[in-house]
Amino acid sequence: MTHAIEIVNARVAYNGKPVLDAFSTRIREHSVVAVxxxxxxxxxxxxxxxxxxxxRVPGFRVAGTVRIGGEDIYAKGVDVCRLRRKVGMIFQTPCMFPKSIFENVIFGLKHQDPGRRKEFPDLAEKALRRASLWNEVKDRMHKPAPNLSLGQQQRLAIARTLAVEPDILLLDEPTSSLDPQSALAIEALILALKKDHTLLVVTHQLAQARRVSDETIFMEAGRLVEAGPTETMFSHPVHPATRAYLEGARDA
Ligand SMILES: Nc1ncnc2c1ncn2[C@@H]1O[C@H](COP(=O)(O)OP(=O)(O)OP(=O)(O)O)[C@@H](O)[C@H]1O
Ligand SMILES: [Mg+2]
Known part of the structure; x- marks a missing residue:
């Protein structure tokens, strides 16, 4: 069986300083994994x-094997542009270009598929619907995106990523700059998107990890300490470090 993501003994360093060490894991398609x-x-x-x-980060080195959809992404000759279409990233603070909502949604598409220009309005609508934003923006598609609320901007950033139809979505603390209501909207979206995508969600909010993920990876000092079904890990953590983190972070 091909996994969406397979990492075998990865070692990652910045300027010779190890950051990930002996890191191995496999992630099933259509699952949500919290990190x-x-x-x-x-x-x-x-x-x-x-x-x-x-x-392009100077001094960044990767050893070991990282496979996405069975393909070794650090092998010679890999097309990085094609990889980026398969693997979308969402950050803590949504990055909006100082352009209209429409231009922001189609930003990736425009670079990837300029020949489909006529389809852009339909594709934009489809992506915005999938990101649960369409109803809020359909009447102001040509107004500046930076005027949207932060929660709407984050859903727009997700729509922009979805427009290029990635297999995998990587979300790095996607709700930590949002109000509770907007955070819940993103969580609902994560749950809906796993039907068509595999999602990896980094979060410091343990309750969120528990609500959205099927599996959880607990990391400490660059190593994978424990990984498994979320409910099992939260109710019966095996490793003392996992237990300490879950208890400490819960009290925080
Ligand atoms: N571009 C970089 N150059 C050099 N060192 C870096 C770089 N980015 C991250 N690091 C170092 O790598 C280590 C891991 O950083 P990373 O940002 O991956 O941690 P994190 O788990 O995401 O932390 P946080 O929860 O605070 O976001 C840290 O020691 C950090 O200082
Ligand atoms: Mg981080």
Missing amino acids: IGPSGTGKSTLLRTLSRMND
Whole structure:
């Protein structure tokens, strides 16, 4: 069986300083996996490694094997543009271009498929519907996107990513800058999107990890300490470090 993501003994370093070490995991298609662990532990680095976002960071090195849909993404000759279409990333703070809502949704499509220009309005609508934003913006598609609320901007960032039809969505603390209501809207979206995508969600909010994920990975100091079904890990963590983190973070 091909996994959506398979990491085998990955070692990742910045300027010779190891950040991920002996990291192995497999992620099933159409699952939501939460990645939790203390600050500075390598969660964002893990996501950036999966989308080759760090290729241009000087001193960044990856060893071991990282497969997306069965393909070794660090093998020679891999088309990084094609990989980025398969693997979309969503960040803590939505990045809006100082353009209209419409232009923001089609931003990736325009670069990827300029020949489909006539279809852009339909594709934009489809992506906005999938991101549960269409009803809120359909009457102001040509108004500036930066005027939207932060929660709407985050759904717009998701719509922009969905428009290029990625298999995998990597979300790095997608709700930590949002109000509780907007955060819940994103959580509902995550649950709906797993029908068609595989999602990896980094979060410091344990209740959120529990609500949205099928499996959880607990990381500490660049290592995968424990991984498994979310409910099992939260109710019966095996490793003392996992237990300590879950208890400490719960009290925080
Ligand atoms: N571009 C970079 N150059 C050098 N070191 C980096 C770079 N990015 C991250 N690091 C280091 O790698 C380690 C892991 O960082 P990372 O951002 O992946 O952690 P994190 O788990 O996402 O933390 P947080 O929960 O605070 O977001 C840290 O020690 C960090 O200082
Ligand atoms: Mg981070």
